[in-house]
Amino acid sequence: WDDLILVGRAGTQNLLSPSYLFDDHDGHVMPGGFLLGGLITRAAPLVWFWPALSLVLLQLLAWLALLRTLHIILGRRPVLLVPWTFALFTPLGLPGFAWWAAGLNSLPMLAALAWFCGDAILLVRTGNRRYLATGLAAFLGGLLFFEKAAVIPFVGFAMVALLYYVAGERDWLRTVWRRGTGLWVSAGVLLAGWVAVYLVVVDQQRWSWDLTMTWNLLRRSFTHGIVPGLVGGPWQWQRWAPASPWAVPPTTVMTLGWLALAAVVVVSVLRKRRLAPVWLAALGYAAVCQVPIYLMRSSRFTALELAQTLRYQPDLVFVLALLCAVGLCAPNRVTPLLDATRLRAVAVGGACALFVASSLYSSWTFLASWRDNPTKAYLQNVRAALADARVTSSAPLLDQEVDPLILQRVAWPENLASHMFALIRDRPQFASGTTRLRMLDMTGRLIGAKVTWVRTIRPGPTPSCGYLAQPDSPVTMPLDGPLLPSDWTVELNYLANTEGTITLTLSDGPETRVPVLPGLNRVYVRLPGAGDAITVRARTAALSVCLASGPVGYLAPA
Template structure:
């Protein structure tokens, strides 16, 4: 105890560290406020609607739900989390947006831990932190819910495992190996790209040892972390096996020319402008997601910023070359698997400008920046020592970067909000509720508007899947007596069947086609139908309640209920051919069918 109760002043380093920690917390709070505006101002889009459809039609714990080949992704954790949120509040965006903010907070705190593990509370910690918090390179991967469910848990795991690897090598405490492997497994559950985490962690730990003076850094890190690397390797091999079992490998492309074009475009129009806070401007063609359209000015600023940082780092720091080599290598390697799955001669280069594949690059860049600050200074670089001039230059550059990034974020948010989905969903929910109140008849199932979800997402683009979790709606069926449809704005309107083809008049006098249990009928059309989802208007006279089975000449069968008397039913028939096959399922049922149209459903 100090004498006479006099208070001992904390050392200067502790005061500085406390100030750095306070500034870091303030920066994180500002960052989360920006991300909250982005999240709560958005809405469900494309893959989000696929997640909604799957959660409404499958069991949340079923293997078919958790281990689905989702456009080349294996992500059971993301499916489970999204499914739980959707089941609690279907089409309620606030809970999905809240999950994005919470996941972003976890990822940010994991990054702060990793930066502190490498640098302590040195003021230079704020530079990589500011870059990671505010660069637009990470914005598109956050705002889109499905992308955020992939990338945010992954980058949280990436930062945590890197910190654990450094601590394991530094202290030898084996619990860091255990926690690192557990977190790594968690990251893999959300995004198969998390397989890069052990390699990134090894590189960060080895580079930190190397810049610290260990000439045998690779050997040292391998030996001290062998339990982590061995366990992570075994997990990676097992996960690769699961991935190969789940994913259709035919989606992989060998169009290396297009892959290279995408990589180069991601550098020139994505990463480099992002170093200066770009791209500033974005474009969007519905239903595509936004892509950056950097101006020549921000591209030049990006190259100048990159050249300046490289020149200053080489002039100031020793042993910095391998750090730059790993940064460049990761920037390319982290994107190659994605583009091999997406590239073909039909792929638009704008894919590389969407920036949604770069959040992990942002984290790795921040960590490598921190490692670079740990390298010893070169002799003769005293002109770069602490001074008022250096502080002014650094603060000016940081403020300019944040301002540029803020502008890019604002322009992204403006174009991201320009979506037809919110109005379509609102109209559909209101229209379906009214349709249920006005009629007991089911609605004929249909595809939603292509600007909302296209046929490549089948069957999740069907109204029966997208709106499966709504309580206040009609049932969806393959046959109905009241033909209604969702129009392009999502409104429920009365509909009719267009005359693409027609059922020819039948042979039976005053009956048309007589269908009985022992006498199935083939009703020829006035022309062939190509493969599609068609709708037939069936005008009939039945003697009793019962059911028919109908199908096109090439297509699946559909069960159609019938009522006694003169009635009309509309039947959805998938397939192709030049005739409709009909048979009666109910004993003693007799049905006369007259000519009618076969075509598409259109508003009346």
């Protein structure tokens, strides 16, 4: 549903304002993502071709950046296809590409990570300062889209250091630090500045120190996510709308994943020397890249399925591919059985083919899990209904929440129709009051509505009038019971002597301005707040309004 949050924010805020660019978006700081998403939304609101195209282009950019770095490490060796095939097809990267908001987060960061690593290697190898500038630019670009890009300098240093270690460089750590000092120090300064921005923007109360749940989530991410993904799993997904799918790998693919991992470890140790730090780096990153996320989002109420969504695994895919390339540069042991032969080529090619087939099957089941998504049909129906409503009536449409299967209340105020459809031109105006009550049903059709009787305005004390509101004498209308905090709808029956404006306020809530017309009329008002009474004030000189009893509640089909 994050895609629709981006749409709502882009339609109601200034794209260049700090409040828009530096919003705490569920713990994410992504000004670059907001700006790019806002520009696309403003250009073609709710036309999903352009977000889809941006995802494809960003994914292509990330893959090409990875291919460049693999080529820098391995040269034009056919074995380069092994890590690149893994990165291209593994389902571990699917959730980072499946919807727009996720792609705006992760894909630029992946491109930046791969490019930075390539530039770091070239800087240390050649000493050309151009790679310092382009590497820093890539790092800054990654930070603008995803705060997780903070790992990029550390990954870059580790890749260069490990590459020199497996190549047999005697003083490998000092050499890498000395030759790349400018890049490492500059990246550290940039990172420190970004951390300061992040701490200012993000609510630090999100952090949890539930270490038991964090460990359970981390363990589940390995058993149900990473390990099955090594062989193209998980094969099966589950989804409860409107949430994203999570992996539910059968025992078969989990077992195959562990067996494949064990086989790769054994074969690599038998064939290559100096690989222990490479394997430790892979294990360490697989854990470290997830722990901050789980510390921020875990509690004793957190579902373990959070670890199975694989939302934060795409960067692990790129790191594993790069580490694989580094490992392939390690010197060989004397193992004639594993020397290059036609049989070995067939075995490697067959394993890659099976991996691709397994991954494509997981991708197909992932796509199938989204087929019950009602969003596309809902948005199409709403656009058609709004266009028709504009033609058939001049009355504004009472602002209201969209169906919770499209966007839930936790996304307020972006779940309001006035936000989601702000950029649609062919529609009636959204307002806090209307003379014709209509609502959007769960399919997006616009139907007649009524106000449910959750509470009732008690009859007023003034004979033949009820409650009399005038500019110098506001009136309080008691309800027959208290209202909890919510966005309520009031059916207000009134008699006014002239055209003007009144304001309505619950005991605990903001004022809502409502226009009134002369004569006996009815207006429906959206009134946020809580309490057991409604205060009415006349805001126009010489305006007198008599107010009668009526319901206060929610919208329901008439």
